[in-house]
Amino acid sequence: MTRLTKRLALVLAIVALLAAACTGSDDSDAFKIGLVTDTGKVDDKSFNQSAWEGAQEAAAALGAEADYIETEEAKDYENNINLFVEDGVNVIITVGFGLGDATIAAAKENPDIFFIGVDQFQAEALPNLAGLIFPEDQSGFLAGALAGMLTETNIVGAVLGTDLVPPVVAFKEGWEHGARYTNSAVETISTYHPGGLDVAFGDPDWGAATARQALDQGADIIFGAGGATGNGALIEIASQDGAYCVGVDTDQWNTVPEAQPCLVTSAMKLITPGVADLVAQAESGEFAGGNYLGEVGLAPFHDFDSIVTDDMRATLDDVLAGLEAGEIDTGWPPG
Amino acid sequence: MSVPAGPQAPAETDAAGRAGSTDDSRRTLTRTVLRAAAVPLASVALGLVLGAVLIAVQGHSVLSAYSALVLGGAGDADALLRTLQKATPLVFGGLAVAFAFKAGLFNIGGQGQLLVGAAFAAGVGFGLEGVPLVVHLPLALLVGAAAGAVWGAIAGVLKxxxxxxxxxxxxxxxxxxxxxxxxxxxxxxxxxxxxNIIARTPLVEPSAEIPTWGWLPAGFVLAVLAAVACWFVLERTTYGFEVRSVGANRHAAHYAGISVGWIMASTMAVAGLLAGLGGAIESLGVDGRFEAGVNVGLGFEGITIALLARTNPIAVIPAGLLVGLMEAGAAKMQFESGVAPEIIDVIQALILLFVAAPLIVRWLLRLRDTDDRRLTLGAGWGR
Known part of the structure; x- marks a missing residue:
């Protein structure tokens, strides 16, 4: 046993030496993009994936190299950003508001590197850090306005991730206000996942059960917003004839095909083009720090195109104009 | 999870303690330690070998993956610091499980005990201002430990x-x-x-921060001291003897005049205290605050550590260091070689499987089952 241990130690030492000798530089002149996920995965069918697609889109357009690191633990954000810093990348994209502080600190330390923080509001502007933020309330409002017009029972539901995450609350407030805007008789049933951050976005069973409950209470159009939890709700609603569902973040027609039988639209925040645009700005030298307001909107209606009447479309256009002009109160931010 | 629980005479479980000054006893000690460590060490080696196969199957270089893992966990002062920071709550979590095991109790509550410890320590850390460090830091640690102890004691008292x-x-x-x-x-x-829109407390006051000396976080020193203290209490005090007696045979302990209820309640309180202290150090020494969601899973990993250490408090230290190193190095491994970081979880699970099923390892390595020191895990069920 002792001999084995000694040999093992020797092998490890040699390996470490070799590796230290080999970690030279591969300094090509190519523009390099690094992306650090939050504790979700890069193929999460949600915002990490959208951001990564934006990075890849930009890399293809600019002839740049793109790489990512998936964060395992929230405590590793700083270290993972530094891995890209040491690698000498030009742009670092950090995904999720949880990385906000680590991103600001890294941006201050590395003024030569551009940083893009998805969902990170910037209270004070740094020249090399852009926060890509979205008016989720407007996105939710548009979807709610459509729901208010589509519902026949005058009851609309929402199955949501936790209220510990402000964008989720913004989606919900917008959704409810939007529904009431187009249908003053509407009643709303909105339910947040009761668990902590660790489970709230990963509980499709709860999402399905809660969606079923809302259906039983008479809701005929339900908004699922909360990662896998929301997706569970969408898939449950798809099994109910005559009920509609609304997805979130991306066009979930593509990301959750099981929900297609009920999916009228999705309340989108267009992360992919936002990220791609900011990377292109960094490459061309037009990068401006501070907050960059990304676009929101409704996904195509796909199979449900025929049930959305011209009148409804006209109303949605009016709502969109009103939102953009700031004339409509979405209920968010509160007060 | 259940391993056959043989009644175990407490007096025999002492291995490291009997170290005398003569060469002979030292050699016996070495042999005892090695024999006790054979299965865990072999399990680690097997886990790494199977992990290497998985890495190779995915088409990555095993050499570059594992060397990046080691460099990322111990390649420089920063890497070492992160390894020790990650090992600290693992050691405390491992002790919280191991200590309760000694009384035949299976403490799955390390996560909750750690969370209340982390939250309440942070509460004291940012809530009090203008208090000198010598008062503030110990007070914050104490409150965190007490919160964990209360959380553990609830389960112990109910039991x-x-x-x-x-x-x-x-x-x-x-x-x-x-x-x-x-x-x-x-x-x-x-x-x-x-x-700020995040569910988190303000930063703790500087007077409540746990210092870091270069690559050595003070919290890790506390973890080592806690492990030694656990060993001492269990092996060198009357209370520890009573705990082990209850773990070995509750009924015999009762007939011997030991208050089984008191031992169970107090053991769970001590276990909770250890986990709570781990959480407090996390808030005061690593995160600088308490934030919802960032300590997820830390307490559960204590179960892995305790099993890997075969519930020996001293062995919890190397077990925590090993897992801490793997977790600290995982990001660099992913970065350098492209291996998904989940491979670390797979390796950990494999190691745990081998530790929990020592027969496989003994058969593979032709190790003789010489010692009678089997792991007592099953005592919590039934009886």
């Missing part, structure tokens, strides 16, 4: 008075602790400064 199974109760208390601390961080204790 002692009503027979409510500690596994069920501690699992439920994990949920309660998770929601309670999330609520604290999102409501009364939320950081309202600037544009």
């Amino acid at each position: 002692a008075t009503s027979g409510a199974h500690e596994v069920i109760v501690t699992i439920m208390l994990n949920f309660v602790a998770g929601n309670l601390t999330d609520w604290l961080a999102a409501n009364p204790w939320q950081d309202r400064s600037g544009s």
Whole structure:
């Protein structure tokens, strides 16, 4: 046993030496993009994936190299950003508001590197850090306005991730206000996942059960917003004839095909083009720090195109104009 | 999870303690330690070999993956610091499980105990101002430890008075602790400064911060001291003897005049205290605050550590260091070689499987089953 241990130690030492000798530089002149996920995965069918697609889109357009690191633990954000810093990348994209502080600190330390923080509001502007933020309330409002017009029972539901995450609350407030805007008789049933951050976005069973409950209470159009939890709700609603569902973040027609039988639209925040645009700005030298307001909107209606009447479309256009002009109160931010 | 539980005479479990000054006894000690460590060490080696196969199958270089793992965990002062920071809550979590095991109790509640410790220590850390460090830091640690102890004691007292199974109760208390601390961080204790929208407390005052000396976090020193203290209490005190007696045979302990209820309740309190202290150090020494969601899973990893250490308090230290190193190095491994970081979880699971099923390892390595020192895990069920 002792001999084995000694040999093992020797092998490890040699390996470490070799590796230290080999970690030279591969300094090509190519523009390099690094992306650090939050504790979700890069193929999460949600915002990490959208951001990564934006990075890849930009890399293809600019002839740049793109790489990512998936964060395992929230405590590793700083270290993972530094891995890209040491690698000498030009742009670092950090995904999720949880990385906000680590991103600001890294941006201050590395003024030569551009940083893009998805969902990170910037209270004070740094020249090399852009926060890509979205008016989720407007996105939710548009979807709610459509729901208010589509519902026949005058009851609309929402199955949501936790209220510990402000964008989720913004989606919900917008959704409810939007529904009431187009249908003053509407009643709303909105339910947040009761668990902590660790489970709230990963509980499709709860999402399905809660969606079923809302259906039983008479809701005929339900908004699922909360990662896998929301997706569970969408898939449950798809099994109910005559009920509609609304997805979130991306066009979930593509990301959750099981929900297609009920999916009228999705309340989108267009992360992919936002990220791609900011990377292109960094490459061309037009990068401006501070907050960059990304676009929101409704996904195509796909199979449900025929049930959305011209009148409804006209109303949605009016709502969109009103939102953009700031004339409509979405209920968010509160007060 | 259940391993056959042989009644185990407490007096025999002492291995490291009998070290005398003569060469002979030292050699015996070495042999005893090696024999006890054979299965865990072999399990680690097997886990790494199978991990290497998985890495190779995915088409990555095993050499570059593992060397990046080691460099990322111990390649320079920063890497070492991160390894030690990650090992600290693992050691405390491991002790929280190992200590309860000694009384035949299976503490699944490390997560909840750690969370309340982390939250309440942070509460004291940012809530008090203008207090000198010599008062503030110990007070914050103490409150965190006390919160964990109360959380553990609930399960212990329920077990002692009503027979409510500690596994069920501690699992439920994990949920309660998770929601309670999330609520604290999102409501009364939320950081309202600037544009913060995250469910987290303000930063703790400098007078409540646990210092870091170069690559050595003071919290890790506390973890080592706690492990030694656990060993001492278990092996060198009357109380420890009573704990081990209850673990070996509850009924015999009762007939011997030991208050079984008191031992169970107090053991769970000590276990909770250890986990709570681990959480407190996390808030005061690593994160600088309490934030909802960032300590997820830390307490559960204590079960892995305790099993890997075969519930020996001293062995919890190297077990925690090993897992801490793997977790600290995982990001660099992913970065350098492209291996998904989940491979680390797979390797850990494999190691745990081998430790929990020592027959496989003994058969593979032709090790003789010489010692009678089997792991006692099953005592919590039934009886």
